[in-house]
Amino acid sequence: MVYAQGALCRRLARGSVPPDGRVRITGLPRTLDPGSLRARVLGASGVRVTEARVEIEAEPLGPDTRASEGLRHEVERLRDAYAAAAERRDRQQKLIAEVSGLRPVPPGRKREDPHRRTPVDAWLELADFVDERLTGLHARLAELEEALVQAEHELSVAADRLDRASTDAASTHVETTVSAVLTLVGTADAEVETTTETEPGSESGTGSGVEVELEYGVPGAVWVPAYRLTHRQGDGTGRLVLRASVAQRTGEDWTGVRIALATADLRRRTDLPKLRSIRIGRRQAAPAPSGWREPPAGLADLFTGYAGAGPRPVRVRAPGAAASADAPPVAGGGGFMSDPVPPPPPAPQGYGAAPSPELPVPGSAYGSSPEAFRRAAPDVARSGPAQPGGRPRGGGMPFAGAPAPAAMAPMAPGAAAAPPPPPPPPGPPQPSGDELDYAALLLSGPEEQAARRGRLFPASSFDAVAVEYRRRAEAVAGLPLPGHAVRPRESAGSFDHRFDAAARADVPSDGTWHTVTVGEIPVGLRTEYLCVPSVEPTVYATLVLSNATDQALLAGPVEVTVDDDFLLTAALPTLAPGGVRRVGLGPAEGIRVTRRTNLHESTAGLRNNVTVLDHRVHVELANGLARPATVEVRERVPVSSESDVRIEERADWTTPPEGAGSEQHAPGTRVWRVDLPAGGTAALDGGYEIRIPAGKALVGGNRRS
Known part of the structure; x- marks a missing residue:
């Protein structure tokens, strides 16, 4: 399902359930949004999915295994x-x-030397x-x-x-494998054989067994509508084929997939807001948070012996070994060395010992909730595993009791001291979804910071590589649009529509436009001719399309073919269900129009205090085509905003209809509709009078137009 920006993909895995119930489905794109992963078992097989998570693995590639x-x-x-x-x-x-x-450079000559002859031959x-x-x-x-x-x-x-090469294959020497690990509960067989499909209705697989449908969202997919209109002159119907220009850079090639197109915004939130109730009465204690428990008392004493033993020895690298960015500096000589770190903090005297001022420890006010802990020690929450000796990687904070880097550095003159961290909000802690995902929590070991030892923390969800992949994938939103193309969100208006392709299609992940045929849409079609002789003495051919389906036709380019001959590519406006729109086909040379006007000015009234401007319009039409033609002639009469300035019309023209689904016309527009036979002519006469009181008349200037 390709949305206005982004796509929702579904895969099918068939096979039997292993004894442990864990199934791994590989081949997922690197741009996959982990929060959009959904899995369910199809059919009444007695097996259900209890857990679904995304795992990413990387392995080196050989020199000949990369497609690009x-x-x-x-x-x-x-x-x-x-x-x-x-x-x-x-x-x-x-x-x-x-x-x-x-x-040629002649030799130098002295003043007393005679003149030499020039060697012309040389x-x-x-x-x-x-x-x-x-x-x-x-x-x-x-x-x-x-x-x-x-x-x-x-x-x-x-x-x-x-x-333009496909991003489905790895472009570097490292291949990243994204897998979905599912936990199934129910009837289990001896072995599992799974194959991923791109459509639940596919016939390939391993025969009877459990069918699991996997759904995930990916960025980097866009589409715009396009049409092909086939029409025969004299026929009241036509064939309008909906085609879509699809571009995707999701990281996987869509080969033989069924594509559906939607105008909705995939990134728009659809969850309902939570309304908090307001009660009047005796105050009650707030309920305890679900899934959260205070750390046990005396947790810091478990690592007293480890901290008192001092830093761990570090083995010196062998001569010629490659230096590591994370390795500590090594002094010359000796097989072992100690990491130069501050001495460990003194062991607390008991369970009620005072905590270190640098970092909160379990049982303190800052350690009561994950949010408060992150506010008190932001560097600790972002740092990785600590190096030997207690020094954290990535610029983290040292052990509790060691001087902070800011405290060791001299303060610049006039520099203001950093403000203290804000106090934690009152009430029970509110753990986030990552902190309640127990399977993804990691237990911090003794080498971690003092405030993290023996506590569960969620694994880092920040993946710079995944962010870069998604940034490259979303670059397809900036592709230049084809001629007359309009973004679906701009043409769909306040409603969303979905279009299902009738056949399977191939869309590689190369970030370029690919044409996909969606299906044929029945439309009503008739040919009419339009002219505005007061502006231009030219008759234009138009196709009047009427949408009798329950789906809207979005704005986009339409290739018009008349009598099996390609005519032109025009812009089709948005056509709502039941709506009627015109598509211009250019000038019609076979129909001629001529317009003549006459103005007569006079006075009326008891004292000739009313100026009467009598306008006469004469239009002649001549059909030189070999078939009948319906011509719509448009004129325009003045519109007055003064009640005492009257305009009287003398013609058989009509006012065009107004309302939803109708064409927008300028105020004062009048329409003649004439049916001309083959080789026939017609004359149209009309006019209007403008009655202007003497107090409203203009003095000087062009009063006639």
Whole structure:
């Protein structure tokens, strides 16, 4: 299901349930949103899903296992070839400049020496030599420039192919495998054989067994509608084929999948708000939070002996070993060394010992809830496992009792002291969803910070690589739209629509537009001709489309084919269910229109205090086509905002209908509808009078128009 931005994918896994009930489904995209993973068992098999989580693994790849490796090598080879061709061209240009600089230089003459005769033959021979040499050099330069242009063209083509290559395969030397680990409860068999499918209705699989449907959301998929209209002149119906231009960079190729298109926003929240009740009466204690329990008393005393033993010895690296970014500095000499860290804090005297001022410990006011702990020690919550000796990685805080980095550094003159952390909010703690996910909690060991030892913390959910993958995937939202294309959210308005493709399609993950045929939509169709002779004496052919289905037709480009001949590509406006719209086909040369006007000014009233402007309009139509034609002629009469300025019409024209689903017209628009036979003519006469009182009349200026 491709939404206005993003997609919701479904896969099917068939097989038998292993004894432990854990099934791993691999092959998921790297851009998968872990919070959107859903799994359910299809059919009444007596098996249900009790847990579903995402696991990410990485493993190195061989040099020949990457799909884009050949393209990358080809681009590098062509880049080297282009550089070599450019260098040859530059050398040739320098050689031409050197030969062009050859000039005869006469020898120096003293004042007492007589004048010498100029060796004209030598000058001419040098000129002939230079001309002959330059002719050959310029011919070679033309060949080198042509080779350089060819190399540049091949390089640009190869680079474009590499940029448009599918992101389904790994582009680096490390392959990241995203898997969905499911826990099934129910009837179990001896072994499991699972195959992932892209559609629940697929027939491939392992025969009878458990069918599990996996659903997940991915960013990086967009679509815009497009149409193809086939019409035969004289026929009241046509074939309107809905096609969609789909682009996706989700990290997996959609091969042989059923595609549905929706105009909804996948990122829009659909959960209902929680309304808190307000009660009047005796105050009651707040209920205890579900799933949260205070840490046991005396938890810090469990690691007293470990902290008192001092830092762990660190083995010196062997000579020539690669340095690690996380390895501590090593002094020269000796097989072991101690990490230079502050001394461990003194062991507390008992369960009620005073805690360290740097970090909260269990049982303190800051340690009563996860939120308060993170506010008190933000660096600890973000740091990884501690290095030997208690120094945390990633710039974390040291052991409790050790001086903080800010305290050890001298304060700059005039610098203000950091404000103390805000006090925790009153009431019971409110653990988040990550803190209540017990299977993902990790128990901090003795090497962690003093405030984290022996406590459960959620694993870090921040994945910079996943964020980068999603950022690249969402870049498809900035693709240039095809001609006359409109975003579905802009054309759908306040309603959402869904369109299901009739057949399977292939959409690779290359970030370019691919055309997918959705289906045929029956529409009412008739040909009419439209002209506004007061603006332009030209008749335009139009197709009047009426939507009799229960789905809206979104705005987009439509390729019009009349009598099996391609006519043009026009812009189709949004056509609501039951609505009628026009699609312009360009000027109709077979129908001519002529307009003549006449104005007569007079006075009326008891004292001739009313100016009467009598406008006469005469329109002639001539049908030169070999078939009947319906022509709509539009005129416009003035509209007055003054009650004493009257406008009287004298014509058989009509006012166009207004309302939902009708075409918008300017105020004062009037319409003639004329049915012209083949080769026939028609004359239309109309007019209106404008009665202006003397007090409203204009003095000077153009009062006639």
